[in-house]
Amino acid sequence: MQVQARLLLEDGTLFTGKAFGATGESTGEVVFNTGITGYQEVLSDPSYCGQIVTMTYPLIGNYGIIRDDFESMRPFIHGFVVRHHEETPSNWRAQFTLDTLLKDYDITGISGIDTRMLTRILRHHGTMKGLLTTSNAPLEELKERLGVAQLLRDQVDRVSTKSVFGCPGTKERIVLVDYGSKSGIIRELSTRGADVVVVPHTATAEQIRKLCPDGVLLSNGPGDPKDVPHAAKTIASLLGELPIFGICLGHQLLALASGADTEKLKFGHRGGNHPVKELASGRCYITSQNHGYTVKEESVEGTGLVVTHINNNDKTIEGLRHTQYPAFSVQYHPEAAPGPFDSSYLFDEFLEMIRDFKAAKPYVPQQAAMVAASALKHKEEASEVKGDLQYAQK
Numbered sequence: 001m002q003v004q005a006r007l008l009l010e011d012g013t014l015f016t017g018k019a020f021g022a023t024g025e026s027t028g029e030v031v032f033n034t035g036i037t038g039y040q041e042v043l044s045d046p047s048y049c050g051q052i053v054t055m056t057y058p059l060i061g062n063y064g065i066i067r068d069d070f071e072s073m074r075p076f077i078h079g080f081v082v083r084h085h086e087e088t089p090s091n092w093r094a095q096f097t098l099d100t101l102l103k104d105y106d107i108t109g110i111s112g113i114d115t116r117m118l119t120r121i122l123r124h125h126g127t128m129k130g131l132l133t134t135s136n137a138p139l140e141e142l143k144e145r146l147g148v149a150q151l152l153r154d155q156v157d158r159v160s161t162k163s164v165f166g167c168p169g170t171k172e173r174i175v176l177v178d179y180g181s182k183s184g185i186i187r188e189l190s191t192r193g194a195d196v197v198v199v200p201h202t203a204t205a206e207q208i209r210k211l212c213p214d215g216v217l218l219s220n221g222p223g224d225p226k227d228v229p230h231a232a233k234t235i236a237s238l239l240g241e242l243p244i245f246g247i248c249l250g251h252q253l254l255a256l257a258s259g260a261d262t263e264k265l266k267f268g269h270r271g272g273n274h275p276v277k278e279l280a281s282g283r284c285y286i287t288s289q290n291h292g293y294t295v296k297e298e299s300v301e302g303t304g305l306v307v308t309h310i311n312n313n314d315k316t317i318e319g320l321r322h323t324q325y326p327a328f329s330v331q332y333h334p335e336a337a338p339g340p341f342d343s344s345y346l347f348d349e350f351l352e353m354i355r356d357f358k359a360a361k362p363y364v365p366q367q368a369a370m371v372a373a374s375a376l377k378h379k380e381e382a383s384e385v386k387g388d389l390q391y392a393q394k
């Protein structure tokens with residue numbers, strides 16, 4: 001018998017569809033991802049921990065589940081929302097079905113709802129708390145349960161490794177601070193021969209120093225960067241001592257560690273085709289993104305950081321570089337899987353930065369100055385475009 005599932009939003013909107021995966025009930029922040037492929041990487045990206053994820057692409061499940069394509073050991077999402085759930089995968093690599101995967105990890109899915117309408121609501125109101133259930137409880141009861149439900153605040157602790165482990169290599173030793181790292185980051189470092197040591201998010205600067213790294217990579221991760229205040233302290237202590245590269249949550253934490261601030265975006269950026277402009281060259285990169293927070297532009301001034309990249313759609317900050325210390329970061333994913341691969345060169349730049357730092361080469365101040373000049377130019381452009389966006393929303 002077909003089980004019914006319901007998705008209730010904080011604003012009272014109710015979607016009724018068909019259940020797949022596990023039966024049960026969960027709450028979480030409802031977000032949308034615009035990727036056409038990559039549902040396995042979305043499901044297994046720890047940065048979605050605690051969120052109910054909607055895929056805007058209407059056909060999901062059609063190539064099944066392939067363990068090798070995962071970005072972590074297991075999914076941490078609180079629900080999965082799709083237009084059409086394909087029960088019969090057609091792919092020689094498929095090992096399981098989407099339905100089996102969700103059942104195995106006790107995650108409920110809902111299909112057959114108007115995901116376009118849901119996405120338009122989220123774009124209009126911003127992301128909201130939601131409740132996904134297969135129970136037959138009356139609507140009023142569901143509303144009460146959703147009203148009192150608290151969103152998670154300890155996601156990083158839930159997804160980060162509990163112990164130190166190594167992925168040996170013969171070249172530079174990189175300590176990867178795991179706030180919820182995607183496997184893709186290890187893959188990119190390992191492909192380049194790096195000797196990767198993964199440490200928990202709680203690792204202190206002293207513990208990291210004792211591993212004798214050549215550089216530190218701050219991983220992506222779920223939730224609000226301000227929910228992990230110890231991380232910014234650790235990073236501030238290592239800044240200037242070791243080359244640092246921050247990705248997504250790592251980028252936000254580098255900003256906080258340098259004295260800048262972060263804020264929540266209305267509905268975030270989640271998908272595989274976000275255009276990012278590199279200010280120094282004017283070049284546009286198509287990037288994979290998954291974030292709900294951003295670094296506040298006005299908070300960057302006076303921190304020693306400069307803006308290197310901006311989002312071409314809403315002009316928010318997408319990249320930062322320190323002008324005195326060997327440290328840079330991006331809000332998007334250079335380790336993107338299943339792509340785009342435009343930004344994987346950033347891993348090469350990080351390793352190059354490490355080699356230059358080791359060789360005690362002076363930190364390229366000309367480049368920093370050039371970036372700062374473009375950042376100033378971008379400010380004017382940004383205010384122009386922000387005006388336009390406001391106008392368009394009226």
Ligand SMILES: NC(=O)CC[C@H](N)C(=O)O
Pocket residue numbers: 047219220221222223224225247248249250290291292293294
């Ligand atoms: N992918 C990430 O690292 C996301 C960073 C942070 N949790 C955000 O939503 O903004």
